[in-house]
Amino acid sequence: MHSVMPVEKLAPQDFASDQEVRWCPGCGDYAILKALLRTLAEIGATKEKTVFISGIGCASRFPYYISSYGFHTIHGRAPAIATGVKLANPDLDVWVVVGDGDGLSIGGNHMLHVLRRNVDMQILLFNNEVYGLTKGQYSPTSRMGTRSPSTPQGSVENPVSAAAFALGSGGRFVARSVDTLRDHLPEVLKRAHAHRGASFVEIFQNCLVYNDGVFADFTAKEVAADAQIHVAHGRPLVFGADRGRGLRLNPGAIELEAVTIGEDGVREADVLVHDETNRTLATMLAAMEPPHLPVALGVLYCDPAPSYERSVMAQIDEATSRLPNGDLNALLRQGHTWRVEA
Amino acid sequence: MHSVMPVEKLAPQDFASDQEVRWCPGCGDYAILKALLRTLAEIGATKEKTVFISGIGCASRFPYYISSYGFHTIHGRAPAIATGVKLANPDLDVWVVVGDGDGLSIGGNHMLHVLRRNVDMQILLFNNEVYGLTKGQYSPTSRMGTRSPSTPQGSVENPVSAAAFALGSGGRFVARSVDTLRDHLPEVLKRAHAHRGASFVEIFQNCLVYNDGVFADFTAKEVAADAQIHVAHGRPLVFGADRGRGLRLNPGAIELEAVTIGEDGVREADVLVHDETNRTLATMLAAMEPPHLPVALGVLYCDPAPSYERSVMAQIDEATSRLPNGDLNALLRQGHTWRVEA
Amino acid sequence: MPSLVPREELEAVVVRFAGDSGDGMQLIGGRFAQVTALAGNDLATFSDFPAEIRAPAGTTFGVSAYQINFGSRVIKTSGDAPDVLVAMNPAALRVELEGLRDGGLVIVDSGAFTERSLHKAGYESNPLADGGLAKYRTLEIDVSKLTLEAVKDSGLSRKEALRCRNMWTLGLVSWMYGRDRQPTIDWLHEKFAARPELAAANVAALDAGHAFGETAELAEAGHAYTVEPAHLTPGLYRTVTGGEALAWGLVIGAHLAGLKLVFSSYPITPASQVLHTLANLRQYGVVTFQAEDEIAAICASIGASYAGSLGVTSTSGPGLALKAEALGLAVSAELPLVVVDSQRAGPSTGMPTKTEQSDLHQAVFGRSSDSPLVVVSARSPSDCFETAIEAVRIAIKYMTPVIVLSDTYIANAAEPWMIPDVDGLPRFPVKHRTEPAGFHPYLRDAATLARPWAVPGTPGLEHRIGGLEKDFASGDISYDPANHQRMTEARAAKIAGVADDIPPQGVEDGQQHGRLAVVGWGSTYGPISRAVGNLRDEGLDVSHIHIRHIWPLPKNLGDLLGCFEHVLVPEMNTGQLTTLLRSAYLAPVEGLNKVSGQPFRIAEIEAAIRTRLGA
Amino acid sequence: MPSLVPREELEAVVVRFAGDSGDGMQLIGGRFAQVTALAGNDLATFSDFPAEIRAPAGTTFGVSAYQINFGSRVIKTSGDAPDVLVAMNPAALRVELEGLRDGGLVIVDSGAFTERSLHKAGYESNPLADGGLAKYRTLEIDVSKLTLEAVKDSGLSRKEALRCRNMWTLGLVSWMYGRDRQPTIDWLHEKFAARPELAAANVAALDAGHAFGETAELAEAGHAYTVEPAHLTPGLYRTVTGGEALAWGLVIGAHLAGLKLVFSSYPITPASQVLHTLANLRQYGVVTFQAEDEIAAICASIGASYAGSLGVTSTSGPGLALKAEALGLAVSAELPLVVVDSQRAGPSTGMPTKTEQSDLHQAVFGRSSDSPLVVVSARSPSDCFETAIEAVRIAIKYMTPVIVLSDTYIANAAEPWMIPDVDGLPRFPVKHRTEPAGFHPYLRDAATLARPWAVPGTPGLEHRIGGLEKDFASGDISYDPANHQRMTEARAAKIAGVADDIPPQGVEDGQQHGRLAVVGWGSTYGPISRAVGNLRDEGLDVSHIHIRHIWPLPKNLGDLLGCFEHVLVPEMNTGQLTTLLRSAYLAPVEGLNKVSGQPFRIAEIEAAIRTRLGA
């Protein structure tokens, strides 16, 4: 009966806006932008239904470069603003882009609550372990000892782990990738998009002006194979140049250990299989750090639950169905009334 | 050479202030106050070095009732204010008292950061799963379905788990107790006090006006033995009326399960031994919920690290030792100067 | 069933019910107001309760009071000094007696005046015995005992039975003013439908109190009164509190605009009532969101407006402070937004349950940089309804945040309200932009200077906005100096232009010129209006001007004030509207400032007027 | 080594260096300022850089500029229109040319004017060829090529070698004004100690630029100048930026009070410099804390003051908005606190790197309820030092928060500063309360109305404070109406009383009365002062009054303004001090408002004065 217009699928470049990109030449943000344009094309996004919301920071310039709806808001508040957008119109496809300062320093509380409420949106946290836009101060993800304009003797703070925080906050989708992982990143973004609820994606992003090479210990070509593990649900947790290494649970110590398959009697079957619905496993994966353990990338955790805005709408639908013609005159006349006669 | 004056040890009542206590009769806060007075006496606290800092809420009235220094501040900000106190004077013994709304709703961000920074203080979170002072709205710890003035159809939010959040935030001491556990609570408080760094203690507290009995599923006398497990470092994780039940790790599923010793071939040795330095175990313990698993009480996690304010002071000591007589005239004359002659 | 006792006729009476927080004073006060309204009187009520949820019984800081002023004439305030004080225990007497007018009537439950309770209230000797009540008329009744007797067959425990004391008292007071008991009886049956024994006991207590009046020769003692119905405009009425009226005004405002209402808030006294009322209206499609804090609440509202709904947030002073940065974003993004501020006594936490009007400066000036927006204020509980609708209208027409100032007094006070016909209210349907041709997100409407509201989801209007300065024409980011000047002026001109769209300032009462204008805003309306009315009746040359639109001010206001020799501005703050008027008109405006957490008394304003007029 | 070329003598010159963000303009500007200072000139500088960290090369929005005004007379601003513009690429020329005075000199690196770079800058044709520079004198030099030649033996890559273009240019400009190269050479050797090849290359470029001047007959072309030393007060000098001077003032202020400085902040442009400067001063016992946000930063400062240190926080407008609620707590708790606000252009994110004075209203009025505090302002980079000390003095003497208003211009501008002798500055040592007898936490000092500062750790003074209203005498929580009135009045009176403790308002320049007073505050000092000076030299009856104490205002200010026929208030906002003065004195004060993100030009103020005086 209906004739469905075949919608023309857009190409990555169709999602690029006409605005001049204003990041430092060589910034990792460019690669992420590229991955995102590709992702939008591949998921068949429509421009008018796509909304990018950001806070303030280099990362938060992102919305200007996408030819969808975009709102560059204020520092730290993007998740809260995005929540309002979803409550107004749950059909919009909302992406939130924040930096590590924006999302975890000033904005940490909104991050906690948007995650536990499970509002349906993709939250991309560009972690460069530094405040880029304000010229290089250390951030809450900066490692202890980081020297910066505000910590000339080195930071003495224990950094927050973005993924561990997201899991501790009740997040139901937690993933990680790296700006330069050209194929991995779009795949992770697609998974995040497919997840209904709040999807949290930490993207390690190189700030070449203020923190160049801070992730080199696991992103540099020479070490990547041994220092990264790309996890996938239902697949063994193996890594290494020839995928000859794996993760094993030490049940006595309740901790993960890296083993070499074939050495010390370790068999392939001893290697853990990734279960992305296991929060404990995800928490252990999130905590892994070089040099002893590889950095876990991919979807660490995904265990869907009803999203907040859908539950709210369901309550409203239920309530309005009980009162189909919501008569506002009746509302005002509820309870005791009396008439004063002329 | 010095003659040390024997300091008279104070009794619990010596720490009670002269202010009339203004909680609802029967509120769980009274029991916590009592436990705290006892704790202060037992740790040999001195009034003048003890500082209580709170936010706003019923719980936050606490400082008025202790005859030490006290600061009843603003909603959610107690951890930040306490951080300033410790930076000014690290020798003060700082206690922070907050409610679940104060500490995890408006104040969640400061909680995250004080925990990861590991500022030396005891943070007591009175969790009554409700906003008491503002008359009964649901809080971020309220369970899904909670009906309250702001959620007449029942809340649709996934609550935050205070302990899981504290662990995800990098907290290095995480413990739990219950208002009415007359001996357990002071013991936990003493451990928290002994810990150098940020100690996070969640205290389940009954609000009999707005949320009476919300913890009855594990605090009611009839169920307590089976619904609570009191954990202690190095001791097996057993519980139940006759301590006949225990927790076992299911290594395949990487999850804890409750077993009955002697049944199904379960031996005592199969029961896990609590290791309070293992964050993964603590995270699993924090996640346990009735009816399938008991609620874990006691010190779930304790793994000390240098505290923030001590590290800052160490940097200052180091720096000042390099410049013993900090001559401020020299500071102003650093770098290029020139003289204009008369 | 009119009783036949002789009754003194009164034009208006002020009764104050006071007791422990747990004594149910707010409840019987509310019930009494209801039957009084049904009897056709005009009325105004005021709840005065402690910050403590349930303070220990018998303490002075646990006293909860409910005051009602009702009469056969138009009632404008909940009354200055009560004529009648009902004191359920010594603490209530101790706290409240001071307020009673000389010669007023004190009704006490003598059964509650035990040694222990006297001590708790801080009495050294029993005021019922030591002549402490000499200045007043007294009715000492052992309400406790009489209540226990009345409900002795109910099977309630002594403690439960004593809880019916309030109903006994309500019965007595109902008798005194010739009020019908039936609506209260019906209400009790409904309320305690699940526990009929409680319903029965409460009804028995109510009846017993009423019968006590009939039988105890109180009429002879001069305690029986009648208050004739007031001459109210004919129509259907109800009582409303400010909190309710505001909530409903927002719902109706959104309806008139054709928008979905998305209301985000964080609980705070005295604003929470608006959240609670709206949370119960999901059947009308109202979305409410209890956010993690005030910042998230306003941000979610901004997000909702950005996405095409009517975003509203509500709070009190400390919460408004937290919203200041995000308000700046709303100003810069030029999105519609309504922000309700129910003011309370400060600074800081202050006295959270007490009233004040001290956020005017914060509302007008409390943001970084030049961030003009619109501020309106409500003068009474029922006026909250209209004010809310006006705020919605302006917000969407001018694409601007609008702050609505209410206060603790208005939020909690109740008064009769003639219910409007929603279908008869003027609509102002929103037109979201849909036409791509010529679209630029900041291209302003020539008349209103409002930018178009282009909502995500609209094909062809994809665009980016934010808090950075924007080019006047293209809306792109711009750091151009001349453009910033132009945009700053345009933002200011847009808000200033709202003055062309509001009614010229009128005079509530009195001449358009003369010796003294008393200029008020917000909840001082009642006392000013009564004070000016009283003194005009005496022939004094004084007028009452009451301002709804705080910013921008009405265009004719400067000229109007210029027509008076003196201008006096009573405010419950240290002089905030005064600052505004002085600066705007260079008029020698003088403040009358009260910052005690209590509303003005009529007499205070009268005295100030007399002083100014040398009368 | 004075060269022998004939040099034209100038009283003052304005030079503007402009190039790509990566071209090192701020660096050579700073170096040139240094040698100019050493040469004995007075000077003022201004950095104008983009919000982008490192915008793509060659774009107009990536242009970074550094302006210096220097002379043999007293210099008050960084200059209106530059006399000389150095443009390192087409984008710089395009953005900056407009500002150059007619007939001014443009120095361009013609080697950078490639087709590609012209296109990037948005030029359709080459302005060097198409007559676009006709209004100006030009010096087109292929600096790129000459630099590459000069450093060809250094072993640097072409890219690295081209980075020395700025030193070549500095060499040339140094020659033009007869500046000594040696300090720069020394500095280069020090800076590049670890990479001597870079030092050598830069020195070679510097020398080459200088030699070019000597040899290219530029002197004959009229490009050699001399600017005699200014008559500065004898003493030891340095250059300071406002950010540095503020930081040092806080350190010295804490020292004079005998307090530990605990500084908490969250980074924000343009305030971060204060944090950075102080973070480097741990050797002086300074504690700095980078908090998780502005709210935590002020709260930590409040905690530090509560615990007996000097708590200070620093931010810009949007951050001050976030601090509003906690400021209310500091007002209520009556704790000393210094809050620095380096204002920037708004509303909201606005233009973060541009200057504005638009937080005055926010500072004075931007909190819930009646929350009076003290506001002071700094007029110039070096004045930040004294202003900071004054803020510390008032904060601890009156137990009150003090807001210090600076702005982007002041924060980044540099000027010579005669370094004071710290030992000669008056001390104001704090006495924390230690005596338990008669102690009540809110019992006020009769003179200052300040409450005692009783610090945790002091035996016998244990007490509880908070944001709830407190009893005037005992300090316990109080909801008593009369007490709230009294406390509100006491808080206001305390702040008002600060007016007795500050110098009466003086007149900077001109008579104490007359036809026109130009009243300024903050960074408008420079342009107003020069404009008034110029016109007074012409004989106009105009005076300059500059206000440091914004709140409370100096006691004599109203009378002083009353002595002038007209009062004109130039402000970089829409009229905020104007509002305050009109309201305080009912004086017909008129605003001159500029909101473009750029400081006033002297000429703009001169023009406004002339108009008022009909001159």
Ligand SMILES: Cc1ncc(C[n+]2csc(CCOP(=O)(O)OP(=O)(O)O)c2C)c(N)n1
């Ligand atoms: C309320 C407020 N405080 C501070 C700032 C200043 N500020 C802008 S971005 C930023 C942090 C940037 O770091 P991050 O979020 O990690 O983003 P990045 O620039 O590294 O991508 C800060 C502190 C601001 N804009 N607003």
Ligand SMILES: Cc1ncc(C[n+]2csc(CCOP(=O)(O)OP(=O)(O)O)c2C)c(N)n1
């Ligand atoms: C800025 C601000 N927002 C809101 C409030 C109102 N308020 C006071 S206490 C409270 C929450 C109380 O809940 P919780 O922290 O759980 O403490 P409880 O009363 O349950 O002990 C709220 C919302 C406030 N005082 N200040």
Ligand code: SF4
């Ligand atoms: S400062 Fe760092 S994060 Fe920001 S744009 Fe430049 S390289 Fe990227």
Ligand code: SF4
């Ligand atoms: S409201 Fe609840 S938490 Fe608050 S004092 Fe009463 S019982 Fe305790």
Ligand SMILES: [Mg+2]
């Ligand atoms: Mg970052």
Ligand SMILES: [Mg+2]
């Ligand atoms: Mg609570």
